[in-house]
Amino acid sequence: MHWPDDMTAETVEFDDITDARFGGKAAGLAELRRLGLAVPPGFVLAEASAPNAAEVARRRFDRMAAAGTIPVAVRSSAVGEDGVDQSFAGQYDTVLGVDSVDAFAAAVRRCAESVDSQRASAYSGHCTTTMNVVVQQMVDARAAGVVFTADPASGRRDLMVIDAVAGLGEALVDGSASPEHVVLHSDGSTAVHEVTGSAVLTARDVDDIRAGALRAAQHWGRPLDLEWAIDRSGRLWWLQARPITTLPGDLNEMDSPVAGATHVYTRCNIGEMMPGAFCPLTASVSGFAIDYAMQMTQVVARAQPRYESPWLQVGYFYGHMFLNMTEGTALSSGILGNSLEQFSMSICGRVIDELEPKPPQPFRRKLGNTVRLTSHALSAGPAIRRLDRQISGFRIPTSRDPRVVLRQLETGVDLYCDVTLTHVRSSSRAAVAANVLESRLIAKAVKDGRSEEDGRADAMRVMAGAADVESAVMLEELDAVVRTVAADNALAGVFLAAAPEVAVTTLRAADSPSGAALRRFLNRHGHRGYRELCMRDPSWADDPNGLGTMMQAMLQAALDPADRGPVSRESLAPASSSVRLLARLAQGGARGREHTKSKMALMAHALKRGYRHLGELLAGAGRLPDADLVFFFDRTELTRVVDSDDLTDLVERALQRREALAYQDALEFEDVSVGRPTPRVLRRPCAAADGEIVGRPASRGVVEGPVRVAKSIHEARAVQRGEILVAPVTDVGWTPYFTVIAALVTDIGSSVSHGAVVAREYGLPCVVNTLVGTQVLQTGDRVRVDGDHGVVTRLDPTAS
Numbered sequence: 001m002h003w004p005d006d007m008t009a010e011t012v013e014f015d016d017i018t019d020a021r022f023g024g025k026a027a028g029l030a031e032l033r034r035l036g037l038a039v040p041p042g043f044v045l046a047e048a049s050a051p052n053a054a055e056v057a058r059r060r061f062d063r064m065a066a067a068g069t070i071p072v073a074v075r076s077s078a079v080g081e082d083g084v085d086q087s088f089a090g091q092y093d094t095v096l097g098v099d100s101v102d103a104f105a106a107a108v109r110r111c112a113e114s115v116d117s118q119r120a121s122a123y124s125g126h127c128t129t130t131m132n133v134v135v136q137q138m139v140d141a142r143a144a145g146v147v148f149t150a151d152p153a154s155g156r157r158d159l160m161v162i163d164a165v166a167g168l169g170e171a172l173v174d175g176s177a178s179p180e181h182v183v184l185h186s187d188g189s190t191a192v193h194e195v196t197g198s199a200v201l202t203a204r205d206v207d208d209i210r211a212g213a214l215r216a217a218q219h220w221g222r223p224l225d226l227e228w229a230i231d232r233s234g235r236l237w238w239l240q241a242r243p244i245t246t247l248p249g250d251l252n253e254m255d256s257p258v259a260g261a262t263h264v265y266t267r268c269n270i271g272e273m274m275p276g277a278f279c280p281l282t283a284s285v286s287g288f289a290i291d292y293a294m295q296m297t298q299v300v301a302r303a304q305p306r307y308e309s310p311w312l313q314v315g316y317f318y319g320h321m322f323l324n325m326t327e328g329t330a331l332s333s334g335i336l337g338n339s340l341e342q343f344s345m346s347i348c349g350r351v352i353d354e355l356e357p358k359p360p361q362p363f364r365r366k367l368g369n370t371v372r373l374t375s376h377a378l379s380a381g382p383a384i385r386r387l388d389r390q391i392s393g394f395r396i397p398t399s400r401d402p403r404v405v406l407r408q409l410e411t412g413v414d415l416y417c418d419v420t421l422t423h424v425r426s427s428s429r430a431a432v433a434a435n436v437l438e439s440r441l442i443a444k445a446v447k448d449g450r451s452e453e454d455g456r457a458d459a460m461r462v463m464a465g466a467a468d469v470e471s472a473v474m475l476e477e478l479d480a481v482v483r484t485v486a487a488d489n490a491l492a493g494v495f496l497a498a499a500p501e502v503a504v505t506t507l508r509a510a511d512s513p514s515g516a517a518l519r520r521f522l523n524r525h526g527h528r529g530y531r532e533l534c535m536r537d538p539s540w541a542d543d544p545n546g547l548g549t550m551m552q553a554m555l556q557a558a559l560d561p562a563d564r565g566p567v568s569r570e571s572l573a574p575a576s577s578s579v580r581l582l583a584r585l586a587q588g589g590a591r592g593r594e595h596t597k598s599k600m601a602l603m604a605h606a607l608k609r610g611y612r613h614l615g616e617l618l619a620g621a622g623r624l625p626d627a628d629l630v631f632f633f634d635r636t637e638l639t640r641v642v643d644s645d646d647l648t649d650l651v652e653r654a655l656q657r658r659e660a661l662a663y664q665d666a667l668e669f670e671d672v673s674v675g676r677p678t679p680r681v682l683r684r685p686c687a688a689a690d691g692e693i694v695g696r697p698a699s700r701g702v703v704e705g706p707v708r709v710a711k712s713i714h715e716a717r718a719v720q721r722g723e724i725l726v727a728p729v730t731d732v733g734w735t736p737y738f739t740v741i742a743a744l745v746t747d748i749g750s751s752v753s754h755g756a757v758v759a760r761e762y763g764l765p766c767v768v769n770t771l772v773g774t775q776v777l778q779t780g781d782r783v784r785v786d787g788d789h790g791v792v793t794r795l796d797p798t799a800s
Contacts, residue, residue, distance in 0.1 A: 009053035011060050012044045022046055022132045023077030028241035029134065035219055037212050037238045041069050042136030044077060049112040049131050054105045060135075061104045069137040071099040074107040077132040078115060096170065097138060108133055139229040139237050143200040144169035145179060147213045148244060150223035155248045155663035156679065157223060159191065160184040162209055166200045169227060169239075182206055183681055191681040208236045216241055223247055248663050249656025251318050254280045254634070256311035258676050263326035264355050265315050266672045268348040268748045268769070270323045272729045272755075273597075276712065277319030277664035279536045280657060284634035285413055285607060286533040287321055290314050293421040294328075297428070301373040302365075303330035317677045319664030323347065325355055325672070333358035336370040349696045349749075349769035354674050373428075380425035384592065387422060387599040390415060394603070397610045402621070402642045405614045412607050413635070419603045423596035437462060437582040453789040456697050460760060460787075462583045470594040471754060472761035474525045475735045479558075481517045482551055482739075486558040488514070496555060500548025508544070527605035528598065530713045530733025535608045536631040539601075542609070549717045550736040557721040557740040590757050597754070601732070614638075623647060625655075632657040665712075671748065671771055693770045693777070697790035698749065698756035701765035704795065705742045707781040709774055724785055726773045730755035738762050743785040745773045745792055767792055 012022060017030035026044045033039045045057060064070050074095045093114040095107035115131045145164035150157040163179040165172045172179050180200050183192035188210060201209075209228060217224045220243070227240040274286065294313035298304045304312075304327075315322040325347060332343035344352040361369070394412050397405040438459040445455030485507070486492050491514060495503045508518050526541030540547045615630030623641060624630060632654040633641055640650060667679035708723040710716035713733055719725060725741040727734065729748050735758050738744070744759050749768030759766035765787030767773075773792065777783065784793045 009045060009047045009050040009056045011056060012046050014039065014043065017044065021079065023079050023134075024242055025075060025077035025134050025240060026132060029136075029238075031219070032216065032238045032241055035215060037216065038236060040136040040139055040237050040239070042072070042134060045108060045133040045135060047131075048108050048133040049115065053108055053112065057105050057108045058101050061101045064135075064137075065101075071097045071138045072104070073134075073136050073138050074098055074104070074111055075134045075136075076111045076114060077134045079132070096168065136239070139231050139239070141168050141229040142166070142232050142234070143205070144229040144239075145172055145227070147209050147226050147228060148223070149213050149217040149226075150244060150247055151183070152225075152244050152246050154667070154679075155251050155660060156667075157247075157250060157252070158186040158678070159681070160186075160210060160213065162201070162206065164201050164205075166198075169229065184210060185678075205230060205234075205236070212236065212238065248660040249653070249658075251660050251664050251667075253653070253657065253660075254283065254316065255318070255676075256283075256314075256316040259312055259315070259324050260326060261675045262356070263324055264352060264672055264674055265317075265322040265677050266325055266348055266352075267320065267322055267669050267677075268671055270314065270321050271748050272731060274321040274533060275531060275729045275731060277661055277667070278321065278531075278534055279319075279631040279661060280634045281611060281631045281638075282533070282535045283316040283319075283321070284636075285416065285535055285611075286604060287314055287316055288635075289413070289417045289420040290321075290424075292417045293424040294323075296421055297373075297376070297424055298327070298331060300376045301331055301334060301369045303334055303369075315677070318667055318679060319661060320667070320669065320677070322673075322677055325352065329355060330358050331373075334361045334366055334369045335373060336363075336366045348671055352672055354672060377425050377428040380422060380429060380592070383422045384426060384596060384599075387419060387596065391419065391599060391603050391606070394606055396606050397613055400617065402614060402617045402623075405610065405617065406638060406642050409607065409610050409614065410635070412603075412610060416600075416603045416607060419596075419600050423593075423600045426592045426596040429592060437579070437586050440579060440582065451789075453697065456790070457700055457788045460697055460700050462579070462586070469591050469757055469761060470598050471732055471735055471758045474528065474732070475738060475758060475762070477521050477525065478551070478736055479554065479739050481514065481521050482554045482558050484514045484517050485551075486555055492555060492559060496552055499545075500552055501545040502548075504544035504548035504551065527602045528732050529601075530731065532601040532732060533604045535604070535611050536628070537608075539605045539608070541605075546713075546733075553717065553719060554736055554739050560721055594754070594757065597732075618642070624651065629654050629658065632661075668775075691794035693745075693773055693792040693794075695745070695767040695770035695773070695790045695792065696749075697766075697787055698768045699744075699759040699764055699766035699787050701743070701763065701787045702784065703743045703765050703787075704782065704784045707777050707779055707783055708741075709777055709779045711774055724783060726777050728774055738764060743767075743787065745770060745777075745785060747771055747773050 014030045020027040022044050093111050098104050098107050111133050112131045143164050148161040151159040151161050162182040165179050178196040181194040223244045225244045229237050291314035295307050332338045340357045341351050397408040441458045442452050442455030522541050527539050529539040531537045615627035618624040619627040705724045708719045709726045721740050722742050724743045726745045743765040746768045765785045767790050782795045
């Protein structure tokens with residue numbers, strides 16, 4: 001290689017380095033020294049590729065040898081290495097334990113030449129023209145490793161990760177040793193401590209590493225990846241500091257305020273309606289509407305004086321929606337016949353010990369509150385009947401002026417709040433009848449010498465048989481479309497052979513009975529879909545790929561001669577006239593709840609089309625890089641996006657939020673949290689004794705079969721006929737798979753949740769609220785699902 005004639009190598013002391021001209025590694029070490037952290041003695045050989053580098057290196061090594069600061073480590077410090085955008089970790093050479101002048105010269109030459117290595121070129125796409133080399137005295141290490149001040153795997157900034165090995169850290173870098181692995185919460189408490197073999201870190205070591213790493217990260221103002229070593233005397237030395245280049249945007253940037261440090265939040269109930277992580281716009285639209293409706297219900301029952309600011313009843317943390325149960329206790333303490341325990345059971349399926357009851361109100365006030373709330377729920381009929389007219393009155397924006405579109409959408413959000421309030425009223429009506437019915441039948445079962453589980457099973461049988469439940473009707477109509485296709489062998493073959501999107505698009509346009517059936521289905525139900533309240537996720541009418549994937553799975557099952565299709569299960573006919581009345585009310589409540597949920601989805605469908613139109617306008621005007629980014633602002637920010645002249649910072653933050661969403665979606669939470677919800681770090685081993693998982697019975701029947709764990713609807717696409725679907729929760733987007741599966745098990749849910757209602761209508765055994773089903777079970781496990789008693793039992797693989 002030909003070098004410029006004026007290139008000259010020189011040595012530079014760490015204390016003289018004030019910027020990154022000598023590479024990120026050198027700059028990081030210099031900054032660590034200025035912070036007062038212990039850095040092994042050393043220097044930088046600048047322009048190590050220069051012709052005189054060997055001569056300069058030999059002279060300096062003689063001085064080190066005389067001072068007794070050998071052996072040394074020789075490491076690259078190219079410009080751009082260990083920077084904000086790229087780390088170049090492992091791309092350039094490092095030579096350890098250098099203890100002679102000839103070996104030192106060779107190590108410098110090796111590091112300098114690695115700038116042209118194939119791996120470095122492949123990593124960066126270009127070659128750096130010069131190389132600087134960091135030279136430091138080797139630490140006689142008892143232990144060495146790395147510390148990340150944020151978790152690079154999960155993207156969480158509230159975790160610190162320490163990996164350590166005995167001796168030098170090279171065994172950690174090259175993967176030849178299993179490290180001691182420590183994960184710390186932001187308060188310093190231990191979340192994970194995994195040791196393979198003998199531990200190498202003491203509690204004091206961990207405390208010292210944490211303190212130094214936090215000091216450095218606070219100084220840099222960003223999460224860092226730091227290397228360290230502990231010598232034989234126990235002293236901690238810092239060997240490197242660089243930004244973590246793989247982190248997404250801050251997972252907590254858009255978090256709502258915590259209503260109170262002792263408030264109890266839950267994913268139960270709302271997790272059925274809003275599963276997974278959501279973009280900020282969905283929180284600002286659907287989350288806002290749900291919070292508004294729940295607050296207004298509290299106002300009706302005089303549990304709070306007026307509508308307060310958003311995020312009182314609902315919280316938005318790590319991109320997930322939560323219910324604030326503490327705020328709901330004001331309702332239970334002020335209503336006759338209600339209690340904290342009943343409130344807990346209705347939301348979470350168990351008593352929540354962390355909840356503290358509000359002071360009980362006087363009887364007369366309770367009576368008045370009960371009358372007001374009951375009247376509010378039971379008089380929802382006129383409001384329900386107005387929904388079609390209200391929603392049809394909202395026109396999806398088509399203007400080419402973003403300001404006009406945004407104003408129309410804000411009007412739509414106001415209407416969405418009203419529709420959501422009507423749905424909450426309808427749901428309250430459904431829950432009241434179902435809860436009273438279940439309590440009555442449990443009491444009767446106990447009186448007759450049977451168990452509470454038998455009483456719950458009786459309640460499930462009584463509630464089965466509700467006619468015209470919209471979700472079940474929707475599924476029946478889609479199943480009818482599929483069976484029309486299955487009846488034509490040639491058409492079925494073409495449909496299965498095509499890509500899902502092509503299959504649906506072609507069939508939808510076809511002048512055939514099957515095409516007409518699909519068009520009728522989409523005209524009535526096209527606004528439904530997976531995560532249908534998400535502003536970003538398309539509805540079935542706009543998602544031929546998702547709809548086609550489900551229809552292909554249903555068609556495969558329909559073509560199987562062993563497919564039994566939907567099963568109609570007879571409901572229990574109660575002898576008591578009062579129980580029959582409660583049953584009719586519960587069944588009617590289920591119909592009403594599903595009907596208003598559909599209307600809520602219809603309004604969301606109109607809004608999501610409107611916001612996508614806004615995104616296309618803003619992208620076309622060059623205000624956004626693409627239309628999809630519109631979903632990563634909240635409603636307040638969208639006003640700035642439409643009007644502001646300088647969008648650089650706002651757009652950059654939105655891009656980071658979009659990158660963060662996948663990380664947020666992978667997070668899992670306990671069913672309840674006190675204060676700010678915190679994701680799980682480890683999956684808890686919560687299977688009951690004898691391989692049993694206990695949940696709540698939601699649909700009667702006992703079945704055995706193989707498990708299909710699907711944590712998202714995308715994973716559910718692999719479901720096969722006869723498998724038992726185990727999911728965190730199911731919404732309407734999952735129900736087409738109910739024609740394929742043999743039973744349903746969910747982590748959260750209740751007897752009136754969407755999955756339970758449809759499972760009962762299709763005769764599928766169903767167990768909800770297991771909390772840990774998706775964690776304990778794996779695809780391929782064979783289990784028995786007992787929907788009568790709410791128990792899932794893992795079977796011996798050799799059992800028939």
